[in-house]
Amino acid sequence: MAKELLKGNHAFAEAAIRAGVEAFYGYPITPSSEFLEYMSSRLPSLGRAFVQAESEVSAINMVYGAACAGKRAMTASSSPGISLMMEGISYIAGTEVPAVVVNVMRGGPGLGNIAPSQGDYYQMIKGGGHGDYFPIVLAPARVQEAIDSIELAFDLAEKYRSIVHVIVDGNMGQMMEPAELPPMKEISKEVPDWAVTGAKGREPNTLTSIYLAPEDEEVTNLRLLKRWKEIEKNEVLYQEYQLDDAEILVIGFGTAGRVASSAIREAREEGIKAGLLRPITLAPFPQERLIELTKQVRRILVVEMNSGMMLDDVMKIVKGQVPVEFYGRMGGMTPLPDEILDEIKRVAANKGPGSDDPRDEWIPRLEGRILGEK
Amino acid sequence: MDETSIIISGFGGQGTLFAGQVLAYASMDNGLEVTWIPSYGPEMRGGTAHCTVIISEEPIGSPLIRNPDVVLALNLPSVDKYEDLVPKGGVLVANSSLFNREIKRKDITSLLIPANQIAEEIGISRLVNMIMVGAMTRLKPILPLDAVKKALEEHIPERHKNTLPMNFEALDKGFAFAEKTG
Numbered sequence: 001m002a003k004e005l006l007k008g009n010h011a012f013a014e015a016a017i018r019a020g021v022e023a024f025y026g027y028p029i030t031p032s033s034e035f036l037e038y039m040s041s042r043l044p045s046l047g048r049a050f051v052q053a054e055s056e057v058s059a060i061n062m063v064y065g066a067a068c069a070g071k072r073a074m075t076a077s078s079s080p081g082i083s084l085m086m087e088g089i090s091y092i093a094g095t096e097v098p099a100v101v102v103n104v105m106r107g108g109p110g111l112g113n114i115a116p117s118q119g120d121y122y123q124m125i126k127g128g129g130h131g132d133y134f135p136i137v138l139a140p141a142r143v144q145e146a147i148d149s150i151e152l153a154f155d156l157a158e159k160y161r162s163i164v165h166v167i168v169d170g171n172m173g174q175m176m177e178p179a180e181l182p183p184m185k186e187i188s189k190e191v192p193d194w195a196v197t198g199a200k201g202r203e204p205n206t207l208t209s210i211y212l213a214p215e216d217e218e219v220t221n222l223r224l225l226k227r228w229k230e231i232e233k234n235e236v237l238y239q240e241y242q243l244d245d246a247e248i249l250v251i252g253f254g255t256a257g258r259v260a261s262s263a264i265r266e267a268r269e270e271g272i273k274a275g276l277l278r279p280i281t282l283a284p285f286p287q288e289r290l291i292e293l294t295k296q297v298r299r300i301l302v303v304e305m306n307s308g309m310m311l312d313d314v315m316k317i318v319k320g321q322v323p324v325e326f327y328g329r330m331g332g333m334t335p336l337p338d339e340i341l342d343e344i345k346r347v348a349a350n351k352g353p354g355s356d357d358p359r360d361e362w363i364p365r366l367e368g369r370i371l372g373e374k
Numbered sequence: 375m376d377e378t379s380i381i382i383s384g385f386g387g388q389g390t391l392f393a394g395q396v397l398a399y400a401s402m403d404n405g406l407e408v409t410w411i412p413s414y415g416p417e418m419r420g421g422t423a424h425c426t427v428i429i430s431e432e433p434i435g436s437p438l439i440r441n442p443d444v445v446l447a448l449n450l451p452s453v454d455k456y457e458d459l460v461p462k463g464g465v466l467v468a469n470s471s472l473f474n475r476e477i478k479r480k481d482i483t484s485l486l487i488p489a490n491q492i493a494e495e496i497g498i499s500r501l502v503n504m505i506m507v508g509a510m511t512r513l514k515p516i517l518p519l520d521a522v523k524k525a526l527e528e529h530i531p532e533r534h535k536n537t538l539p540m541n542f543e544a545l546d547k548g549f550a551f552a553e554k555t556g
Contacts (some may be wrong), residue, residue, distance in 0.1 A: 005395070005402050005410070052450030175411040175437050176395065176404040255437075338442045 003178040008168065009034035010178055011143045012076070012174060013152040015181050017042055019185045021100075022071040023049035025062035029080060030114040032104035035076040036278035054272070059227075060088030060101075066205045067097040070195025072154055072187075076102035078170075079120050080111060083126075089163055090129025095219070097194075098157030104173040105289045111348065115332025116170035118254060120289025121309035124165045124301060125283045132221045132229035136164045136235065137283040138252040145280065151182065156235060158192070160227055167282070169350040171255045171334060215358035237280035238289060242268060246275030248348050249322075251294050251314055252303035255334060260303050263340035272348045287317050294321045295320030301347045303340055305327045308359050323354030326362045339369070378516050379434070379439040381456060381508070383424035384448025385470070387470075389503035391445070394425035396507065400517050400525035401429045409437040422451060429516055444514050446506040449473070449487070465514045467506055483513055485552055492547050498537060500542035508548025519549055 006014075013035050016024070024043055026036040036052065043050035043065050049066070055220040060074050066073035071231035077085065082103045092099050105120045107113040122128075125137050136156050140146040146168060191197055211217035241261050243249070248267075252260040258280035267274045279286050279294065294300075300322055302311045308326045317322055327343040330337045355361055380397065382390045391412050401408035426442070428434050432536045444465040445456040448474035453466075460466050460553045462481045471490030487509050493501040504526070523542055530538060 003402060005398055006410075171411060172439065175409055175410050176398060177434075178407070258434075259436040259438070265435065334438055334439055337436045338440050 003180050005176050005180050006147075006181075007034065007174065007176045008143050008144055008146060009104065009173045010038050011147050011181070012150055012173075013038040013042070014181055015147040016074055016100070016154075017046070017048075018182050019151040019154050020072050020185045021074050022155070022187060023063070023066040023320045024075065024304070025049075025051045025053050025059040025066070025073070026075045026077060027053055027056045027059050029078045029081045031106055031116070032076050032078045032081075033100070034173070035102065035104070039344070040181070046146040046228075056084035057088065060085035061091075063101075064088055064092050064095070064097070067092060067099045067194050068095065070192045072158075073144050074100040075104065076104065077259070078104045078106050078114075079108050079117070082120065086123075086129040089135075089210045090127075090131055090133065093129065093133035093163050093224070094131060095207050096161040096224070097207060098161055098164075098204070098227070099155045100157055100164050100166065103168075105167060105169045107330075113332045114170065116172075116255060116305065116334055117330070117332050118169055118256060118305035118309075118328065119307075120167065121282070121304070121306055124167050125309075125313075126299070127197060131331065133224055135283060136162055136231060136281070138164065138166045138237075139282050140166070140168060140172070140280065141170070141239075141254050141258045141278060142179075143175065144179040144258050146172060147179055147181060149280070156231075160231055161194075162227070162231070164329045167254070169255050169334075170332075182306060202270070232284040232287075235281060236284050236286050236288070238274075238286040239280060241276040241278070242291070243275035243277065246273050246296070247272040248272060248344060249277060249300045250274055250303060250340070250344065251277045251296040251300060252289075252312070253282055253310065254305075256303045256305050259335055259337055260340050262337040263344055266337065266341050267344045267348075270345070272344060274344050274348070279310075285313055285317070290314065290317050294318050297322060297373050299350065300324045300348050301343055302326050302358070303335065303343070305334060306330060308362070311358065320354060323350075323352070324358055326358035327356075328362065328366070377428060377434070378444065378514065379431040379442045380429070380444040380446070380510075381424055381442040382427070382446040382503070383403040383422065383456060383505075386421045386423040388423070388448045389445075389500060389533075390423050390448060391425050393503035393507050396504075396522060396526050396529065397427050397429070397517065399529050400521045401427075403525055404517060404521050406431060406436075407432050408432050411437045415464070424452070425450045443555060444510060446503060448506060448515035453477070454512075465510070467509050467513065469502060469506065471502075485509055485513060485549050487548065487555075489548070492551065493544065496540050496543050496547065498540055501540060504541050504544035504546035508545035509552040511545075512549045512552035515522060519545060
């Protein structure tokens with residue numbers, strides 16, 4: 001198939017349709033609304049379910065219901081909407097049914113704004129809903145990667161009976177890039193053996209997240225944890241750029257990672273050996289690769305569009321072996337390549353020891369930049 | 375070809391976003407990598423609207439840029455905002471129908487083009503965006519004018535199909551104005 005110029009939100013939605021999504025439930029919110037709008041125009045004509053629910057709470061519970069019936073079901077929303085869905089997400093995780101949730105993140109906390117952000121990292125990666133569970137989280141950075149991530153998200157959700165989050169910032173939802181869509185997939189006629197489908201001619205299945213006896217809940221928690229350990233072993237994805245001889249390792253995901261790659265290209269032209277590790281799965285995190293890289297590089301720069309959330313995960317893995325520094329923009333601000341280039345140059349020249357909390361050094365630098373931009 | 379970054383900026387309703395999409399389609403159809411990203415703030419007709427288009431032979435990193443190689447400024451606020459941001463040797467095309475001042479920068483290629491007047495001569499005021507794009511293809515020849523025309527023909531919304539000949543005329547007149555003045 002030829003490449004088409006596709007808008008992120010539309011590409012996501014069409015990719016889900018081609019991956020065989022049978023039901024979409026949602027509630028509009030910028031910057032993810034085009035996703036729902038696109039689904040509303042496509043799904044009914046294909047004889048599949050589309051419901052604009054009365055709220056995000058309803059929408060996620062409709063996803064829950066469809067997932068229990070063994071259908072490929074999903075929703076898409078943006079940060080405040082995802083917060084409303086968290087109870088249902090926890091129920092889906094506790095019931096061990098597959099579902100895909102797309103979060104096109106915007107500036108927060110609170111109502112915040114509609115500008116692109118990565119401020120939901122903790123919420124999406126660390127669970128967000130209550131209880132012990134481990135979501136799989138994909139963070140594509142290109143429209144083509146977003147298309148590929150959607151099909152993968154459904155496959156992983158079903159393979160592990162897990163919730164899978166696909167997170168992008170508003171930039172990715174709104175931008176257009178040439179990309180190739182996969183061919184339309186037949187909807188699978190196979191019904192998973194755990195699904196609740198009426199029990200005609202067989203023993204009834206029970207799907208629930210209620211385990212009143214703590215002993216039973218603990219066994220469930222342990223099952224989820226052991227499944228997560230399998231996921232950690234099998235499903236790590238990342239992209240590397242210019243890492244072969246890199247002395248400065250830049251780590252960034254999504255848009256921040258893309259912007260960093262432009263800065264790295266320019267840094268290389270100035271003779272600085274910088275390279276990029278861009279996690280595509282934020283959970284599971286590319287831990288082993290990062291450990292290897294700590295033996296190669298002399299300094300690490302983490303770049304995010306938040307206050308340093310992935311930074312904590314990086315620090316935990318690096319364990320002080322190499323100094324780690326941080327640069328972030330918050331509140332819906334996207335860092336530009338020249339900012340990250342400045343940071344790479346500064347980091348390359350810095351021979352000092354690392355800090356326990358790289359934010360302490362970053363805060364005055366950011367304050368200076370904000371003043372300079374005024 | 376190095377990476378080229380373009381910002382097209384103007385009032386909402388002047389067709390800045392669509393002009394960027396036409397360049398993006400033309401780039402894709404010419405086998406180039408391209409990103410198009412709009413400002414998507416709470417702005418509607420009458421507010422400001424801009425988009426960033428990056429065109430390259432290599433995979434594109436950042437879809438956003440501080441110092442665009444080319445700026446098409448369709449109104450005065452856009453000239454004020456971007457004149458100082460264009461890097462040395464860059465291109466600024468400004469719609470002089472909507473303001474009355476000189477371009478101060480002497481280290482860039484700048485063009486004052488009375489796009490609203492030209493559009494009215496052709497017959498529709500909405501052609502300002504294509505006049506600016508036409509001028510750009512002359513001053514920064516990264517895409518041939520014919521490639522832009524082909525992209526426009528293939529992607530113009532159905533309801534505007536009848537304006538295609540006038541859009542072509544707008545591209546030609548923008549190009550010719552830049553050729554004559556430059």
